[in-house]
Amino acid sequence: MVNLGPITKAWDTFTPGERRNIAFYILGIMCYKFGLEAFNGSISALMTNKYDYDAWSTGTAKQTFTKQQLAVGLNYAFQCVGSILIAPLIQRYATKNVLSVAILVFGIFTAILLIVDAATGGSFPPEEYQPPNTHPSDDEAFWYYGRYNSDGIIPVYCVTGVAYGMVELIRRVIPRDIVGGNVQKLRRMDSIVHVFYEIAGTAGSFCTALALIPNFGANRAFLITPVCFSLAAGFWFLVSKLGFKAKHGDKLAKQPSYIKLLISGFYYFGQSVCTGGKIIFTSRKFVWLMPGYAIALYGHRYLENGLAPVIARRYMGQSSYQQIMVGGSNFGELLGALFVFLFTNLIHTPIPWLRLDGLLLLIVWYLPFFYPARNQISEAWKVAATFIPISFGWAAGDVSLAAYIQASLARLESTSSEVSPLGAVMAFLYVTYVVIYAVVSPLVGSYIDSYQGDIHEVVLNIGGVHFTIIMAIVLAATFIPKGSLAINPEMLFNEKLDVDLTDDEKAMTAPHQEFAAEAEKVEDTNRKGSEKSSL
Template identity: 25%
Template sequence: PVAAQPAAEPLPKRLERLSEGAAADLTVLPSAGHAEARGGAATGFDRLIGARSVPSVSSPVSAPLPAAKTLFRGGLRPAASNAASPEAAPVPAAPSKSSVRSYIAGTAALKIGIEALGLAVPLIALTVFGQAKWAAVMAMGWGLSQIIGSSIGGGILDRTSPTKVLSRTMLLQAGTVGILISLFIAQSLTGIAFAQPIAVFALHVVTGILAGVADTARQVIPPAVVGPDGQDLKVFNSKVHVAYEIAGVTGAILTGLAIKAFGLVPALLIHPPMLLLAAWLFTRLKLAPAVTNHVPATGSFMEKVKGGAGRAWADLKAGAAAVKGSRVVFWAAVALVIPLLLHRLLESLLIPIAAKTLLADPSVAAWIIAASNFGELLGAFWLMRANRDESKPSKLRSPFWIRLMSLGILGLWTFSVAPSLWFILPAVAFGSLSWAASDLSLRSKIQESLPAELRGRTFGFLTAAAFALVLLVSATLGFAFDAFSAGPTFWVLNAVLSAVVLGLLFAASRLAKTYPKPEPPSEPAK
């Protein structure tokens, strides 16, 4: 309005004020987007008519955003804060290097112990008990127990410190395996059959439940350690995965040497000290619970058990609702299930069967699994390097890795059209590379997108669903390979996977639409 003009202001003073404001605008406009340019033009017009005063040199319009420290990428990144109030956005603290190292070292120690348990227990079932059915029962019980552990663990991780939960599960797993070893030692000393198959199975199931909780905890902790930035999470998860794979190879070699030198039961002695070391390392990370208003259950023991079962079911539903309620989490979860499924099926079922039937040499399974592990390491390194390079934004996004994974899945056609070791090795290596990179990228995307108070329940639901799918598909494929020969079964499997690729490409396109569109470059000021 005209009344807002300072009518008594002399013309020379107004021209001087206008020139100062225009000079300030010129320092902002070249780097501003369209919205900022329109705002600057409106400001200049208001100054021309005298309706707006000239901001001071310390105006928030031209004040730079604070920079957030990053542990994994060079330099500083701009903080996602409100430009109009930089003083209200404190600079985020960089994650502690000691916390990162403790977590990576704890994960490595955990993996070495897992390898010892995973190799020794099935061989105990086959050689000590002398029955293949007990090996199958152990495998099925392990899978079902992990589903249970993931289902009940998600809510616990939201309401309790996740590192405290993880360290306690490590201690308890060391205890259950220690009891298992004690049964065999007591049996050898007294001659009394303490290590009955049912007792070993029960301890194995309890250990599996604890492992399910621990696996879910390891999906929840990374954002609390390095922050919710997507690129930092991808780099951190890649580093952890590299350590995990190296520890897996180390653990397998150590266990194999221990079995050859001392026997099956002594090889299990690797597990408890590694889990105790992991527990100690994880206790060094002091993380607060995401949910702070939790009221502990009261009443009798049975009332607590009943209430706990109801709460676990409610936690699963809350996790499912979190997946369904977010387009980002939903499409990322759809694509995430595939690498989880393929990785477990490939190493536990498809590679051994292909080596024995298609290649007629069971010993080459070790070479194919080695190629798979090598591919995973390369995938983790590639993802880590890509997210340290700010010049390639397309590779920073999960849809890129989903499309790469789709190409890797099609490589499994080599099992059908070119069943030769020299074709299968590079195909499996590239497939594992693409699956590992996509898995880590999607996992990081979900971690970044979820609120802290829902991460445990959401990953609890996703992990339980993935384990259930692995059991279902494993049983189906096992029946198919027994009922039909391996050749036709691989043809049908690859046809199904080709259809899955179409679904993955659709999921990638839907996920890509959830990313903000980059602003077009602003035109230079005239």
């Protein structure tokens, strides 16, 4: 019989209000993740297949992975824009409302590609292509896709990146708004959210690969995405306002216009990135976060979005098999997050997890010597199984490190009146990860398309050598913090983080603190002007 004692005990550490918010937040994020996996998996397969078809039908050189990776890199870059747009919006409206509207906008733009496909002659796969038969692996098999310009997918994918960035930024900071600055609560909430997030992600990946793409085609497989996103918006709308108080009357009149706030948002985002870089690079306490977080995240994303498509299309002949591999990766993330949730008191810092994460990356070294049979789904399951331990290490490290960052930087919130240290550091780490991916992935994609030899030699470089470099960087970073030489350090820099914030510290870390600097300045100026007039 399964012992649910640790889960029940961990759940009881939250107050009733926190439990309610966490429950609705988890329901929303599961719908969001399921729809997201259907969309991302379908779009990746759609781009790969369409660009291969274009090259075959026109007799031109293939640019499949150059453009596919360019689209992914641009999508990540536009996520930064989305995170900037959040700043003025979250100042005027409750977080849950902004989050709900952002996901609805995301759903609308995913539907655009469905409409365009139908309007340009696209259809569902012919009956003979549906299970139990497999799709033909020849490039001409994708004639039933809509006859629109394949490059048109890229701008739509970029716009969805804006909404994606808005959702992802709020998802990174909302745990502290819900449960405060206690690292134990943060670690437990981050873990339990990550567990359910990956349950939905694993189910979404497998459902996309095994049912949606084979039956509906990559051009129609994300029909469920707008529905899932609408459900997510509904659940998130039920979350409480988390301390947000709407401005009325004179206060609302004194508030700057949205355009002014948006311009200020870009300014403060740039200032946050610079401040975050200064915090990280001028202190031994934080300098290791850049390789430990940003580069480790880049490696994980490239595993799913860069390496998996190459293995699926060039090794096995079926782009849809990528989602089976991603499903294995998501299942590994689920196990990693669950392990941290259950054993949060045994491993006190992110250091052991990051070291495990780096070492497990070396598993990809078998891929250059792997020769699977084409069009055999069992081969994709083999790769998915090897992705499980890789992503287990990454998820455990990510959950533990995110909680460490939130807790340690919550203690510094009172040191700056304009920029939140937590917001600044997260902005810098996020931008660093996006820039690395946006620059490196298209270059690697161009290398893949231009290589004329055995594709296994390409995988040797983009897999084995590439991930070994990432491993070395991440592993080296774990020896930088003070006290990290131990196998399982009790504390880093002699700082105890598993206690609640004081009332004064909570006041300084109130929700939306990082987004309110400009409005506070304007109101302060108006107040001073009123005082002078009265004199």
